[in-house]
Amino acid sequence: MKFKIFSILGVALCGFLATTAAPVESEEPNELEPRFYPKSYIFDPLPKLTESSPTTRYYEFELKVKKLSPDGFERPVWSVNGQYPGPLIQANKGDRLVIKVINRLGDPATIHWHGIFQRGTNWYDGVPGQTQCPIPNRVSFTYNYTLEQSGTYWYHSHFLAQYVDGLLGPLIIQDPDDPYKNSYQEDYVVTISDWYHSPSAPLLVQRTAPHYTGFNPYPDAALISGRGQYNCSSPAAGKHCNPNVKPATYNVQKGKKYRFRIINTSAYTYFTFSIDNHPLQVIEVEGTPVKQANTSTVTVLPLHTAQRYSVILHANQPIGNYYIRANIIESCLAPRTNNTINYNSSINPNATGILHYIGADSYSKPTSTEYPVTFTLCRGIDSSAIRPYKPDPAPANITNSFVLNVTFAPNDDDVGLFKINNSTFEPIFNNPTNERIMLKEDYTGFEKTQNAYGYDVPYGGVEIILLNGGLANHPFHLHGHAFHLCGVGQGIDINNLTTRNLIDPVVRDTVIVPPQSHIIIRYVADNPGVWAFHCHIEWHVELGMVAQLIERPTEFSNRTLPDDVRALCMQYDSYYKKQKRSTAALPRGSMVKRIQIRKNGGESKKQIREEEAAGNGEEAVLNEGERYIETEENDIGTQANEEYLMSIW
């Protein structure tokens, strides 16, 4: 049927293709059909798991670039199976996940399973240059690990800023013994996110350019569960903007109770989340069940990048429609100076969705009013609200203690970079740290830029004191563990730290470090491997705000790397060599395809020089201030990017 239409439209289509770039997916000749949203799983209650556990669950993730319009504005999205947010992974505690990733992005990729401990499987943690080599384009790789935790997690690409381009999704683990299991009838997932109309690669190029004095790229939209309402009549909207994206809508039945799992999948932004007229009882923070208390019911919930909460909502209000609100709090971002990338975006920072009572008129807009914010903005939820359900004291005896001081300074090329203890992290994609440890390399001799901190005492107590003397807040995330958040205090004087709560601190994996403040976290060294510890603001990651924790190298170095993980590095090396026609790359060794930035259309000076150089066998030389990224022609990722860039630059 499709082919018939295709041939009838053939002549017209050829004309269409001749004047525009090739379609993103040639096997789907539907480029002329209106692209409305396919029905998404995300607005349905989570399917009830019926299999007896433990079981093995198989998933196939095809990574591909697809044009989507989450907020109405069409752009290429780095997707899993063509969806944004990506497919739901749901399992029971104790299950094994086997996820085959088939990379057709045109870029290398990895997938990280945010919050999952990966005990015994550090090489499936998905961090390029730390736990594996990137999966090259047109290569598949299978992640395979067991779930010992339960709660609300997510997965996302950890390769450059690829998750900002859409490569992410929820990962939900049910626990048959969840203390709140019988406290609600249905279970919903909500993602909240900032969103950018430009692919991340050119944003990164600009963000990491010499002499750049602005702040992080300003987002274009706020999304709830992958949907937003961009102002299509704003001049920046262009011609491919759909003003009729249906707002995120969750259906409830009066009298029932619902669990909502809220995940902030942003690149950058701090959100407040609320549902008008409906207080939310917090029952889970990042995998840790929360004890019920007066304070654990909130009206407005703050979440920074990568943070998650589960709340229970009681649908006990008059039948009607109520706003679901996800507000980017702009005062928590760096100032919107006019030298900041995309500072003049037409963002509506206040995304709305709808809580729809079954029986209410679907077409009448909510008239509900917003709850006021009664806590300090830019900060986390009051820690007394989220005491762990089960007593879980922090380790009292510390065998290894680290002080990590975060600062910002320009390098010799006048690229402003973050430093941890005076060192900017630089990944070495083709020589992952964990493989080096397994080859018995001594981490104390690593390059300074590896930001490697090790500890070797089995089940020792680890304490990290993180000092942030700057003016920005940083949501710090630890891989391989959930940590006890023993304290958050003002100032960065190591002799004047806040009092530690060792008795019932919250246990989570992502914490907000406020400006000019410190945090103290503790955990037990019970998971040998290489674990990243980094700010989850993706722009800060690319500016080097990353440390690597080398946990129990003596034991870890005796483990055996699976053959397919080792093979990945060989595949990556040969891929990389083929790609390396030109040497310039994103700063600090990052390597993706070249994307020409065409300021005024046509060929740039760089491109012309490159063509000249290709003629005489030389490599093109970059002029000062010029940067580009390697390309592989005929790749859909490149085409999507180039097409996009040609339309906006």
Ligand code: C2O
């Ligand atoms: Cu959510 Cu290092 O990641």
Ligand code: CU
């Ligand atoms: Cu940060």
